[in-house]
Amino acid sequence: MPNITDKVVVITGASSGVGEATARLLAGNGAKVVLGARRKDRIDALVGDITGKGGNALGFKTDVTRRGDVEALVKGAVDKHGRIDAIVNNSGIMPIAPMAALKIEEWDRMIDVNIKGVLYGVAAVLPIMQKQKLGHIINIASVAGFKVWAPGGTVYSATKFAVRALTEGLRMEHRADNIRCTIVSPGAIATELPESSSEEATRKNLREFYKMAIPADSIARAISYAIEQPADVEIGEIVIRPTAQDF
Numbered sequence: 050m051p052n053i054t055d056k057v058v059v060i061t062g063a064s065s066g067v068g069e070a071t072a073r074l075l076a077g078n079g080a081k082v083v084l085g086a087r088r089k090d091r092i093d094a095l096v097g098d099i100t101g102k103g104g105n106a107l108g109f110k111t112d113v114t115r116r117g118d119v120e121a122l123v124k125g126a127v128d129k130h131g132r133i134d135a136i137v138n139n140s141g142i143m144p145i146a147p148m149a150a151l152k153i154e155e156w157d158r159m160i161d162v163n164i165k166g167v168l169y170g171v172a173a174v175l176p177i178m179q180k181q182k183l184g185h186i187i188n189i190a191s192v193a194g195f196k197v198w199a200p201g202g203t204v205y206s207a208t209k210f211a212v213r214a215l216t217e218g219l220r221m222e223h224r225a226d227n228i229r230c231t232i233v234s235p236g237a238i239a240t241e242l243p244e245s246s247s248e249e250a251t252r253k254n255l256r257e258f259y260k261m262a263i264p265a266d267s268i269a270r271a272i273s274y275a276i277e278q279p280a281d282v283e284i285g286e287i288v289i290r291p292t293a294q295d296f
């Protein structure tokens with residue numbers, strides 16, 4: 050596909066859900082995907098699948114809470130392909146619980162993965178993209194980054210508001226470097242995400258809510274749409290939710 054073929058695209062959280070679907074779609078359209086997540090067995094299987102179909106994929110064990118891991122992922126892309134066209138900062142977790150439950154470790158983890166993980170991705174590509182005078186940073190936020198999802202999703206919402214804010218600031222600061230910034234905000238998408246809550250009762254409620262969920266490929270197509278635009282066209286923000294979802 051024009052404007053996707055041969056683009057070097059780094060994707061975090063590619064071991065399942067949105068990241069995996071995006072890797073498959075972009076690689077199927079000729080992109081060179083460089084994939085990271087902690088579950089290396091899943092990354093290896095995905096790389097094997099993509100390359101088995103004639104696609105171009107490379108995988109790394111990446112924990113986005115470790116800055117060095119994210120740097121190694123991006124370096125891996127540049128060492129192999131000589132440049133980086135886009136990064137999809139997709140890794141995320143969503144442990145839902147009321148504030149009064151004081152799940153402080155989960156608050157820490159959400160901040161570490163959903164905010165700092167995205168920032169580490171930005172930090173790893175920014176100097177390279179500035180030098181290239183070309184690049185595209187796609188950060189995955191949420192509808193919970195528009196409306197506070199309470200009770201239960203308060204801290205998750207806070208992290209996604211932060212993703213939207215930092216991506217917009219990045220866009221304003223790096224227009225002159227020809228770096229495009231895109232915020233993709235999904236609603237309920239059928240992935241493993243609702244299972245990241247620590248309490249069974251919450252997971253049960255989420256499973257009920259997620260009965261309306263749409264496939265991860267819906268988000269992959271939106272990411273692909275943003276990437277395939279000409280370099281002077283920036284898709285700033287996309288919100289995708291099930292038609293039946295209210296918020």
Ligand SMILES: NC(=O)c1ccc[n+]([C@@H]2O[C@H](COP(=O)([O-])OP(=O)(O)OC[C@H]3O[C@@H](n4cnc5c(N)ncnc54)[C@H](OP(=O)(O)O)[C@@H]3O)[C@@H](O)[C@H]2O)c1
Nearest residue numbers: 062064065066067086087088112113140141238240241242
């Ligand atoms: N599904 C939804 O309804 C929905 C709605 C709004 C926004 N989103 C956002 O979409 C993004 C993708 O989520 P998903 O729905 O595809 O859920 P998912 O299937 O659970 O995928 C999450 C991905 O994040 C990775 N991840 C988690 N912790 C990580 C860490 N420390 N380092 C590196 N990777 C890590 C996981 O890989 P490993 O565990 O292998 O590391 C996994 O590949 C997230 O940012 C999420 O907040 C999803």
